[in-house]
Amino acid sequence: MIKEFVTFLKQYGVIGLAIAVIIGGKLNLFITTVVNDLLTPLIFQPALKAAGVDTISALAYNGILYGKVFSSLIDFVIVAFVVFMFAKKIMKEDIVAKK
Numbered sequence: 001m002i003k004e005f006v007t008f009l010k011q012y013g014v015i016g017l018a019i020a021v022i023i024g025g026k027l028n029l030f031i032t033t034v035v036n037d038l039l040t041p042l043i044f045q046p047a048l049k050a051a052g053v054d055t056i057s058a059l060a061y062n063g064i065l066y067g068k069v070f071s072s073l074i075d076f077v078i079v080a081f082v083v084f085m086f087a088k089k090i091m092k093e094d095i096v097a098k099k
Contacts, residue, residue, distance in 0.1 A: 006090065015090060019083050026076040033072040 009015050 009090070015087060019087055022083050023076075023080050026079045030072045030076045033068050037068045
């Protein structure tokens with residue numbers, strides 16, 4: 001029964017879809033963090049300082065939240081690696097090939 005289930009997963013590409021959803025979600029989180037915590041402060045901090053508002057620099061070093069960016073990058077890499085290892089184990093292939 002388990003062998004049939006694994007065959008079903010392979011035949012209909014369910015594993016590939018699951019991998020895409022998991023990695024896509026983590027990549028989305030990473031891109032959102034980069035934009036919100038790295039690029040936005042770099043772009044808007046000079047404008048806020050010119051306007052006399054200094055709220056971003058109170059949140060992090062020069063307004064850039066480096067820790068969140070690096071933690072989301074590490075999170076993405078770890079999840080992608082675990083999903084890759086899981087896919088190799090389930091698919092029992094030495095190389096996960098693109099179809």
